[in-house]
Amino acid sequence: MTLKKFAVTFALGSVTLLTAGATTSTAQSHVNSPDPLLGTPSVATETSNISGITGHAESGKHLYRRFCIGCHGPDGNGQGMNAQWIDPQPRDFTEATFKCRSTPTGTLPTDEDLYNAITRGFVTTNMPSWRPLNPQQRADLVAFIKTWSPRWAKEKPGATLNIPPETPITIESILHGRELFQKLECWKCHGPEGHADGPSAATLTDSKGNPIKPFNFSTGDRFMCGDSNRDLYRIFMTGLDGSPMPSFADVIQPNDAWDLVHFLRTLQVALPNQELTLWQSYKAAHGKDLKPIGPDSAGGAQ
Amino acid sequence: MSEKIRECANPMNPKWSRWKTILTCAFLLIAIAVCDVPRASALPRGKVMAIPAFARKYGLPCSACHTAWPELNNFGQVFRDNGYQLMNDRDSPIWQNPSYFPISFRITPSWHRESTTNQQFDTGNGTLTQAGFDLSGMDLWSAGTIYKNISFVLLPSSDPTAVWHFESAFIRFDNLKGSPWLNLRFGRFELDNLISEKRFLFLSNNGGIYQIYHFNVPGSINNFGYGDNQIGVELAGHSANSYTRYSVSVLSSNEGGVNFTTDVVPGAPPSNRTYDVNLAFSQAFNAPGAPGESGFGQERIGAFAYIGQRPTNYLTEGGTQLVGINNKPFYRIGFAGDLSYKNLELMPLFMYGHDNPYLGQFGVPGGSTLPAGAQAPTFYGGFLEAHYYFNPQNVALGRFEQINVGQQALNTTPGSLGNITAVTFGYRWYPIMFSRGGVALDGEFSRVRTIGVEPESGDGSGTVADPTAAVWSNSIYFGIDFDF
Numbered sequence: 001m002t003l004k005k006f007a008v009t010f011a012l013g014s015v016t017l018l019t020a021g022a023t024t025s026t027a028q029s030h031v032n033s034p035d036p037l038l039g040t041p042s043v044a045t046e047t048s049n050i051s052g053i054t055g056h057a058e059s060g061k062h063l064y065r066r067f068c069i070g071c072h073g074p075d076g077n078g079q080g081m082n083a084q085w086i087d088p089q090p091r092d093f094t095e096a097t098f099k100c101r102s103t104p105t106g107t108l109p110t111d112e113d114l115y116n117a118i119t120r121g122f123v124t125t126n127m128p129s130w131r132p133l134n135p136q137q138r139a140d141l142v143a144f145i146k147t148w149s150p151r152w153a154k155e156k157p158g159a160t161l162n163i164p165p166e167t168p169i170t171i172e173s174i175l176h177g178r179e180l181f182q183k184l185e186c187w188k189c190h191g192p193e194g195h196a197d198g199p200s201a202a203t204l205t206d207s208k209g210n211p212i213k214p215f216n217f218s219t220g221d222r223f224m225c226g227d228s229n230r231d232l233y234r235i236f237m238t239g240l241d242g243s244p245m246p247s248f249a250d251v252i253q254p255n256d257a258w259d260l261v262h263f264l265r266t267l268q269v270a271l272p273n274q275e276l277t278l279w280q281s282y283k284a285a286h287g288k289d290l291k292p293i294g295p296d297s298a299g300g301a302q
Numbered sequence: 303m304s305e306k307i308r309e310c311a312n313p314m315n316p317k318w319s320r321w322k323t324i325l326t327c328a329f330l331l332i333a334i335a336v337c338d339v340p341r342a343s344a345l346p347r348g349k350v351m352a353i354p355a356f357a358r359k360y361g362l363p364c365s366a367c368h369t370a371w372p373e374l375n376n377f378g379q380v381f382r383d384n385g386y387q388l389m390n391d392r393d394s395p396i397w398q399n400p401s402y403f404p405i406s407f408r409i410t411p412s413w414h415r416e417s418t419t420n421q422q423f424d425t426g427n428g429t430l431t432q433a434g435f436d437l438s439g440m441d442l443w444s445a446g447t448i449y450k451n452i453s454f455v456l457l458p459s460s461d462p463t464a465v466w467h468f469e470s471a472f473i474r475f476d477n478l479k480g481s482p483w484l485n486l487r488f489g490r491f492e493l494d495n496l497i498s499e500k501r502f503l504f505l506s507n508n509g510g511i512y513q514i515y516h517f518n519v520p521g522s523i524n525n526f527g528y529g530d531n532q533i534g535v536e537l538a539g540h541s542a543n544s545y546t547r548y549s550v551s552v553l554s555s556n557e558g559g560v561n562f563t564t565d566v567v568p569g570a571p572p573s574n575r576t577y578d579v580n581l582a583f584s585q586a587f588n589a590p591g592a593p594g595e596s597g598f599g600q601e602r603i604g605a606f607a608y609i610g611q612r613p614t615n616y617l618t619e620g621g622t623q624l625v626g627i628n629n630k631p632f633y634r635i636g637f638a639g640d641l642s643y644k645n646l647e648l649m650p651l652f653m654y655g656h657d658n659p660y661l662g663q664f665g666v667p668g669g670s671t672l673p674a675g676a677q678a679p680t681f682y683g684g685f686l687e688a689h690y691y692f693n694p695q696n697v698a699l700g701r702f703e704q705i706n707v708g709q710q711a712l713n714t715t716p717g718s719l720g721n722i723t724a725v726t727f728g729y730r731w732y733p734i735m736f737s738r739g740g741v742a743l744d745g746e747f748s749r750v751r752t753i754g755v756e757p758e759s760g761d762g763s764g765t766v767a768d769p770t771a772a773v774w775s776n777s778i779y780f781g782i783d784f785d786f
Binding site for chain 1: 360361362363375376379380388389391392542544589590591599600626676693694736
């Protein structure tokens with residue numbers, strides 16, 4: 001066979017492959033070629049703005065198809081092909097309800113909130129950190145995610161929570177936080193020792209009726225929405241929308257919130273921290289004077 | 303069946319017409335495409351049960367970790383660098399369903415045609431052409447985590463005749479002292495190549511190797527190939543997003559051989575007792591785009607150096623070789639890039655190789671007198687590879703390679719002997735790219751010119767008819783690459 005015929009064969013094969021590829025890509029839209037994405041309204045114009053980076057939904061669409069569609073689905077409703085195997089279930093973007101926000105409960109998150117969530121991932125879930133994508137790509141994804149719900153066109157994100165400076169970490173602060181843990185009935189879900197074994201733990205469901213587990217402080221070294229004290233403060237002042245974790249912004253004052261933060265850190269026995277050290281010293285000396293947390297300590301934990 | 307029909311039905315028969323080959327090939331492709339469309343379309347969403355190991359474990363689609371599998375994108379690189387962990391506190395196998403089993407299979411049934419000119423036969427000289435249906439070797443991949451921050455790979459691999467060896471087998475201690483900059487790997491593994499030959503997109507005989515990764519100057523007794531897995535220990539590290547990466551490896555000087563030999567299958571010569579070192583470093587950065595656009599993508603550049611030794615003689619007993627001695631050094635240095643411009647990916651690589659003069663002289667032990675005109679064999683060259691991603695399921699491929707001998711082992715040898723020029727084009731279409739399995743149709747054409755020596759692919763009769771002339775070796779390849 002001459003080189004010319006080699007080339008003819010190759011060209012013929014390539015054209016056939018190309019034609020078949022294009023045909024099949026169109027035909028199997030419900031399998032792995034998310035054609036519904038192509039019809040998403042306003043996809044070309046939606047943008048995001050994160051610290052000087054402008055994300056473009058049109059670029060984000062291609063990234064979504066590559067990285068996200070398996071879980072979040074071609075329709076953005078969290079019903080990707082893997083959804084049935086995943087616990088907790090992937091986020092349904094059509095509801096525009098997000099756990100990790102810096103905005104009040106019930107409001108839309110900021111672009112930065114979504115960007116941080118993509119960057120950080122969600123510990124103990126199937127959502128990994130997408131830090132390997134560059135900042136522009138993550139901003140593009142934020143822009144595209146906002147095309148799934150009409151809420152983004154009608155509403156603005158809520159006002160960002162103002163987090164006051166952290167109060168000093170003292171044993172008094174921790175003890176007051178312990179009282180709040182009892183009083184606000186955090187133990188009912190998270191358990192008296194933070195082991196996620198409170199009496200209500202087994203009954204919890206998310207906003208879609210799927211079973212959901214409370215955070216286990218004793219094994220986790222990171223929280224769903226960050227790992228710093230400020231992140232922890234933000235979590236219970238904004239709540240985790242879509243989950244049973246409510247916002248306590250209208251219930252406790254900022255100083256009380258910091259006290260609660262300090263106590264919650266003492267439950268993280270697997271993570272060395274200043275609060276835990278202080279608490280262990282105190283317990284060694286006064287442990288027998290402490291009332292156990294739980295239903296028998298309704299009048300206060302101390 | 304009449305004799306005539308039998309003859310014409312055999313593609314290896316000289317009476318099989320060239321046009322029948324072309325038409326058969328086209329027919330097969332059309333048949334595959336036509337049959338595949340309704341089959342693929344009928345697959346229900348979320349009910350596909352083909353399960354590659356990592357996709358099954360994490361539920362991510364192939365495209366999350368691969369630009370086009372098996373090539374890794376940066377997310378896949380970070381996953382690999384983290385010891386096959388997503389670092390979401392669910393990586394340890396204790397979190398997996400007990401039925402989870404971390405094994406994947408990969409094999410490629412194919413049709414291919416190989417043709418090599420300037421070959422010597424018992425009946426005279428000419429072109430050796432072979433064609434027909436075939437199988438690739440098979441990989442039986444097992445990889446994952448043994449415990450949090452302890453990962454492993456075990457990759458028994460066979461050739462098409464089911465002769466098995468351990469292509470990779472290592473354990474890796476990840477994130478030592480809680481730092482991604484300290485990871486220790488122990489066993490047999492691929493060198494930390496910026497451009498991996500183990501995870502690339504070409505499958506044909508001639509196009510399915512990076513020529514420079516296996517090149518040695520003609521006559522050299524050095525068996526080193528930069529693309530071959532080596533055995534030893536590697537300290538590696540990376541930044542959180544793997545934009546910065548380094549590795550330092552200390553390896554046995556035996557081309558990854560096992561059982562104190564220089565190969566992974568029985569019958570190889572014994573190894574020596576020295577060690578080689580490989581160093582690799584790369585840095586990625588983001589190239590900004592025009593105002594209002596989303597940038598070009600990630601650009602990565604890197605450099606590498608391999609310093610090794612090979613024996614020039616053997617300690618023997620009764621004529622049996624026992625261990626390699628009189629070792630002489632060699633090195634390979636180079637740089638590479640993985641550059642993106644939106645959907646276009648360009649991968650340049652340059653390498654320079656230098657061997658001790660004794661390694662260029664077969665049968666002359668180190669320390670004895672070299673023949674007149676003996677000199678250090680050197681070579682230089684590389685390749686430029688291009689991928690264009692129409693979408694995650696369709697990618698067009700091209701590669702140009704050039705290797706020149708800088709200095710022959712003997713100064714009387716023609717300077718161009720061994721030079722290689724190669725060009726390869728291909729197209730891969732992934733009709734099935736689920737989170738739990740993958741199929742790719744692969745079409746390639748590769749054309750390699752070597753001066754006076756057999757092609758690196760091994761195609762040909764084994765003897766060049768005219769060592770002063772070029773050998774042209776062509777591959778046409780259509781394969782169905784599947785991963786389960």
